[in-house]
Amino acid sequence: MSLSSALLENAVDQLASLPGIGRRTAMRLALDLLRREPQEVARFSEAIRRMRDELRYCEVCCNISDEPRCAICRDPARDAGLICVVEDIRDVIAIEGTRQYRGLYHVLGGVISPMEGLGPDDLNTQELMDRVLRGGVREVVLALGGTLEGDTTGFYLNRRLTEAGVLVTAIARGISVGSGLDQADEVTLGRSIADRKPYEQTIRR
Amino acid sequence: MSLSSALLENAVDQLASLPGIGRRTAMRLALDLLRREPQEVARFSEAIRRMRDELRYCEVCCNISDEPRCAICRDPARDAGLICVVEDIRDVIAIEGTRQYRGLYHVLGGVISPMEGLGPDDLNTQELMDRVLRGGVREVVLALGGTLEGDTTGFYLNRRLTEAGVLVTAIARGISVGSGLDQADEVTLGRSIADRKPYEQTIRR
Secondary structure, X not given: OOOOOHHHHHHHHHHHOOOOOOHHHHHHHHHHHHOOOHHHHHHHHHHHHHHHHHOEEOOOOOOEEOOOOOHHHHOOOOEEEEEEEEOOHHHHHHHHHHOOOOEEEEEOOOOOEHHHOEOHHHOOHHHHHHHHHOOXXXXXXXXXXXXXXXXXXXXXXXXXXXXOOOEEEEOOOOOOOOOXXXXXXXXXXXXXXXXXXXXXXXXXX | OOOOOHHHHHHXXXXXXXXXXXXXXXXXXXXXXXXXXXXHHHHHHHHHHHHHHHOEEXXXXXXEEOOOOOHHHXXXXXXXXXXEEEOOHHHHHHHHHHOOOOXXXXXXXXXXXXXXXXXXXXXXXXXXXXXXXXXXXXXXXXXXXXXXXXXXXXXXHHHHXXXXXXXXXXXXXXXXOOOOHHHOOXXXXXXXXXXXXXXXXXXXX
């Protein structure tokens, strides 16, 4: 696809570098931006550059934060002995949305993925170990995705954290509340049977 | 969704302003950009700003072009008496891909859409009339999408161009080559019957 303009071609290439955005979609986005006022596009462009250049991470949990410590780590009402390990900020938002969790977080910034060349050193694993070794942590909950990468990351962290003498737990896998058995995949269904619990403990509260 | 960072919130808002990009997708794009090197994100941001600030349009056909006249308008081998009217540069790319058309183009930059507040004066319609009134144009082919907006735009342009004394044609609507009748919608199928042609003219060449 020759676009008769190197400027357009370059912008389309950059937009198409985003995950899930093909060249056709990138072209549609570029044409949308072209129809806007120049100041509006300058604000768009500037918001992205500033995010990358100026965004800071919480010095405790590695969550995204404009201040040295994030609002969750600063909250004295939260249980500092309990750390929930997640892949990225989207998971923090999702768990906070449940209003069921009152501990702190640790954001890994990804999962171990040999395919993408991501090893433990590319993630915030050392920061997690340092936190645990400083003491005061009673339990670490692994809340990682049910993918191969999530499992690999969980396996690695469990080994290191157990060595450090802390209790390691993982979020429950099972049938979604409100969903039928026929909608679940075999692995999840199998795991939900293996992990069965006394009936009284499973009643919705 | 509170993101604990105004910088991230702002970037997500901007990305979510793009057509077809919801806040969840915008978040995924923002996190992808955050994982990149700052120089890479600066190039991304700069490519978009430069496209909007520096992109020029062909002074003849309003196509996107880094030079005063686009490569198609500069090509002496093309038929300057034939103008194909399209919505945007994507249509030019699609028609050029067929290698069936040797005339010039006129890029409207959109279609008439009362819903979006786009009238004829927001499009390059006056530039088209000026071209036709300068003379030397034999035929104008309307190659607009088969939507309500495309039809409205075609209706408006046909009236003005006919008044200017030029032959106005429109691309054929019908059943896609290689597709069955059962896959076509009723309007297209109806139109393909009304617009039937002598069999010999319909054989694939």
